[in-house]
Amino acid sequence: MFVRPFRVKSNTGIKGSDRRKLKADIAAAFPSLGAEDLSELVPNKEEINVVKIYAHKGEAVTVYVLHKNPLFFELEKRLYPTVYALWRYPALLPVFRTWPPVIQKLIGGADLMLPGVVMPSGGLPDVQQGDSCAITVVGNRAPVAVGSAAMSSSEMHNCGKGRGVSVLHTYMDNLWSFGDKSGPPALPDLKQEEEEVQSSFGETRTDQACPDIEELSLNVTIKQHRVHNLRKTKSIDPVNITLVMKLYSERDPSSTLRAENMDVLLLQCFLHALKSKVKKSELPLLTSTFLRIHMFSCCPSGKKLDMKKSIFEQLSKFLQAMQEQHNLVRVKELTKGVESIVEVDWKNEELRSFRVPVGADLEPSVTDGGEAESPYCPPEITTLYSVSARTEPLFLDANKRKGAVLQPSEVRNIITEYVKKNELVDVNNKNYVTINPTLCDCLLEKSEFQEVDSLKWDDLFSRTLGRMQECYQLVFPGHTPVVKKGHIEQIDISVASRGSNKKVTLIKNLEVYGLDPAVVATALQHRVQASTLLQPLPGSKDKVSVQIQGNQIHQAGNLLLDHYKIPRKYIQGLEKANKGGKKK
Numbered sequence: 001m002f003v004r005p006f007r008v009k010s011n012t013g014i015k016g017s018d019r020r021k022l023k024a025d026i027a028a029a030f031p032s033l034g035a036e037d038l039s040e041l042v043p044n045k046e047e048i049n050v051v052k053i054y055a056h057k058g059e060a061v062t063v064y065v066l067h068k069n070p071l072f073f074e075l076e077k078r079l080y081p082t083v084y085a086l087w088r089y090p091a092l093l094p095v096f097r098t099w100p101p102v103i104q105k106l107i108g109g110a111d112l113m114l115p116g117v118v119m120p121s122g123g124l125p126d127v128q129q130g131d132s133c134a135i136t137v138v139g140n141r142a143p144v145a146v147g148s149a150a151m152s153s154s155e156m157h158n159c160g161k162g163r164g165v166s167v168l169h170t171y172m173d174n175l176w177s178f179g180d181k182s183g184p185p186a187l188p189d190l191k192q193e194e195e196e197v198q199s200s201f202g203e204t205r206t207d208q209a210c211p212d213i214e215e216l217s218l219n220v221t222i223k224q225h226r227v228h229n230l231r232k233t234k235s236i237d238p239v240n241i242t243l244v245m246k247l248y249s250e251r252d253p254s255s256t257l258r259a260e261n262m263d264v265l266l267l268q269c270f271l272h273a274l275k276s277k278v279k280k281s282e283l284p285l286l287t288s289t290f291l292r293i294h295m296f297s298c299c300p301s302g303k304k305l306d307m308k309k310s311i312f313e314q315l316s317k318f319l320q321a322m323q324e325q326h327n328l329v330r331v332k333e334l335t336k337g338v339e340s341i342v343e344v345d346w347k348n349e350e351l352r353s354f355r356v357p358v359g360a361d362l363e364p365s366v367t368d369g370g371e372a373e374s375p376y377c378p379p380e381i382t383t384l385y386s387v388s389a390r391t392e393p394l395f396l397d398a399n400k401r402k403g404a405v406l407q408p409s410e411v412r413n414i415i416t417e418y419v420k421k422n423e424l425v426d427v428n429n430k431n432y433v434t435i436n437p438t439l440c441d442c443l444l445e446k447s448e449f450q451e452v453d454s455l456k457w458d459d460l461f462s463r464t465l466g467r468m469q470e471c472y473q474l475v476f477p478g479h480t481p482v483v484k485k486g487h488i489e490q491i492d493i494s495v496a497s498r499g500s501n502k503k504v505t506l507i508k509n510l511e512v513y514g515l516d517p518a519v520v521a522t523a524l525q526h527r528v529q530a531s532t533l534l535q536p537l538p539g540s541k542d543k544v545s546v547q548i549q550g551n552q553i554h555q556a557g558n559l560l561l562d563h564y565k566i567p568r569k570y571i572q573g574l575e576k577a578n579k580g581g582k583k584k
Helices: 016-029 035-041 083-088 100-107 153-159 190-194 218-227 241-250 262-276 287-298 315-324 349-353 392-398 408-421 437-443 457-467 517-528 553-563
Strands: 007-013 048-054 060-066 069-075 078-081 095-098 117-119 132-137 140-149 163-170 197-199 329-335 338-344 380-386 432-434 454-456 469-475 482-485 491-498 502-508 532-536 544-549
Touching (some): 016 048, 100 132, 132 163, 287 315, 287 338, 380 408, 392 408, 408 457, 432 457, 437 457, 454 457, 502 553
Antiparallel strands (some): 007 048, 060 069, 069 078, 095 117, 132 140, 140 163, 380 469, 491 502
């Protein structure tokens, strides 16, 4: 249900009467909970948020959030615990066990099928069709999924195949991501580990038949199974920093480290970026900016850093490992959904002993009081047009199909050739083009079919461009051109009021032009000596706005125009600046 992102309708604090009703509903739905447990789940004096959401298929769901973690969700007037609640009370629901590799399928949206259910010697839990139940893996009692029984346990025994549990929510889905994204705890069940387990078909599976399963740590089940690096430990460190340091110390000083695999390359770029790119004045630094601006620039020539090909797959998981296992950095979610590096341990022995590859740029250029950690060049922006389904017949002779992206001059040349080839130039007035059936279908409105029989050349070209999909191309120096659909968004500078009629300046869409919001915020902070704040933009996953105290439009405009050389036509809101640039 939560495999795809959901839409939040409202997020409000719970009322006193609703708090009492929630506690009563939880007590009725889960009678095994005692009074102390209920008080812990629904405390009287702590804030509980009621979040109403719409799942991707339109289902209306109510989520109850405590300490930023969703603990229960209500679907069709029925309460279900989330994995966060089950990690605190793992015996809250009847439990079905499965093999660790099956979890990957569940996370992807699949239900638990009976062939994947593991049956202990004591038999399956006693459930009826529709009963709520949890799913765990062999060797760990921490649930990783929540759902409802697709049939009764007796029917499961008799059937032996088909759907066992209809899964509603899993570890690592979007409901889990709505919380603090912590991993499942390690809750070993020694009794179960000593028992011989059987599948629902009665086929015996012993530890010898599947030796890797018992050794799998739940926190990295899928990832470690994929790379066949299974070890009996709660904390697996797939990148050995000591080994990488040894490789650096033993290499030829005139050569660069050859990355043996993506994990080593990832660590190399990480340490290189911390050592020579990041400055204390830049902290806190968005993790996305750290990867895009700093780590990618530290990748050796001829190599390509691909996070998805590493054992971590995600930057957040890699940074979490660097924080928990090596204390190199400290990462914090300063605003909802936006992580930043807030602290770097510059005295860390591994970081201090790291040697930057010969030939790498040790000192990034810093100008104007730290306004740029590396030289910035504005992109070259070109307006393009994509062939639409309606205009495709006009471009077939030029072998341009739907979706082909063209310069305006190319469009003009192709249309001119089309007119000449079909002899459509008006013989009496060469400033006009005669409309044939194809031009009629492609360029005219229905009301014009009987009235318009010719068009001027300029009108012909403008109508053609108007029927095509507008695009734009960004070319940053040294990078491959990027083509995107639609109009390019202008950098938006505006002034808003906050409490007590205080003014703040908001700057949006900096990322479109390759500008790092954190760097721009630091530069403005140095210029006007006012506090700044980065806030995520609603409805956007990878954009943030810069907020700075006071009406700073004049200073922001000067920074963008004079320092970053952004053309004025790509900035809106400059007309609202105070005269003389004085702060209000």
